[in-house]
Amino acid sequence: MLVNCVAYRRGVKVADIAVEAISDHLDDHDTFVWVALKDATVEELRTMQHEFNLHDVAVDHVVRGNQRPKIELYGSCLYLSMQLVEQAGSSEQPLRMGEVSVFAGPNFVLSVRNHSQLDFLGVRRRTEAEPELLRLGAGFVLYALMDSVVDRYFPVVDFLESELERIENDIFSNGSARSNVERLYHLKRRVMELRRAVAPLREALGELQGPRVPAVAAPVKEYLRDVLDHLSRINASIDSMRETVNTAIQVTLSMTGIEENTVAKRLASWAAIFAVWTALAGVWGMNFEFMPELRLRYGYAMALAVMAAACGTVYWRFRRAGWL
Known part of the structure; x- marks a missing residue:
């Protein structure tokens, strides 16, 4: 379904526009269009492909879904795939994983969110409140979307670290070895799910810090470096948790012995x-x-x-x- 379709000129919102009018605004070099879709159908994606002249391979990635986080360049259009991570209701349940795909061209941004209740309305309000930065165009919207996704990883990391601390406090309790091993296994599985969302995105984003940066990302290269720093911190926390979980499992097994x-x-x-x-x-x-x-x-x-x-x-x- 279509969430938003808005045209911006020199960092200021012009109006909400119809999908059929997208191509008319793309002819204006001082204007860019930002479209947001949620759980888009194949017909909606094909319509957007026609309006923005998107590459067939990139659109097929979105249609198939379950993509590994990555950044690919198709001509002047940058394709970005990220995973949305939500904490489940129970500490023993796996994380809820969604997906967002972003197409960023010289004067347009298309975001497609699938299988997730997380929204980006706050991102749109934030960018519209900073017209001097929104003047940078599609690159700044790309940065804002990435920053929002990555910032939502931090609460998940904090929750997993708190769960690990609770398990560590119970390791030396008599008769709790079996339950502790089960809790550690569930925790390790969730840590690995988070790592699969963070590590590939960190690797892909690192490629945008080299000398050959796509034109759409060049104006916000410094901002993307900040996102990369956040990903590095999260990745370090994940590695630390993995080592601690493995150590805790060994200690628990030793306590059992x-x-x-x-x-x-x-x-x-x-x-x-x-x-x-x-x-x-x-x-x-x-x-x-x-x-x-x-x-x-x-x-x-x-x-x-x-x-x-x-x-x-x-x-x-x-x-x-x-x-x-």
């Missing part, structure tokens, strides 16, 4: 104690006729006392060794 070893030592200790009792009981339980202990008046009590003393001594030794 320690707990199992403690249980095994306790079982072995009690088995040894009862083995002493069983051994002594087996000696006096043999059915020999000439056993001197059998005719003692207090033999039974003495046997029990010896057995209890032996077991008590073994228990004290295990207790002192920390096995019980």
Whole structure:
């Protein structure tokens, strides 16, 4: 569906225009057109392709969807694909992933948002409030869209870091190893989803910082460097979380081994104690006729006392060794 179709002249909004009137405004070199689509149909995309003279390959990318974040140049038109990331309702659910494709030419910008409830109305208001920057044309709108997408990664990073801290606080709690491993696995999966959105975009944006910058991005090269810096910070946070999650998983597995070893030592200790009792009981339980202990008046009590003393001594030794 069509969200907005607006013409701007020298950084100032002229009017909302009809799709059929786009080509008329493109003939004016002091004017550029900004069109926003949401969950566009194939027919809408073909209409925009005709109005802006977009390349078939770039349009096919949008039609197929699920594109890796990238920047490609088709003649004078720059094609940008980015992933929109939203935090799910539950900490165990995967992140909600959307997609936005941007076409930026000498005097037009077309953004197509798919599978996401995030909107760019705030971006339009922000750019219209800065006409001196909007005068830079389509390049500044391209920067504003990229900056908005990247800034929305920061709350997701903060949420994932907070979740990681909560798990770390529970790592050394007794009996929580299994649940901690499950939580760490879900967290690691979400971190990897975020990384797949950030790392390719960072790599693609780095190419716009070289000597050969597309004409549409040249006026805002310094602004794009700021977006690249944000992506680098996010990528560093993601790498740090990945390492911490892997370490936490290893620590949790080690804690599981320690707990199992403690249980095994306790079982072995009690088995040894009862083995002493069983051994002594087996000696006096043999059915020999000439056993001197059998005719003692207090033999039974003495046997029990010896057995209890032996077991008590073994228990004290295990207790002192920390096995019980």
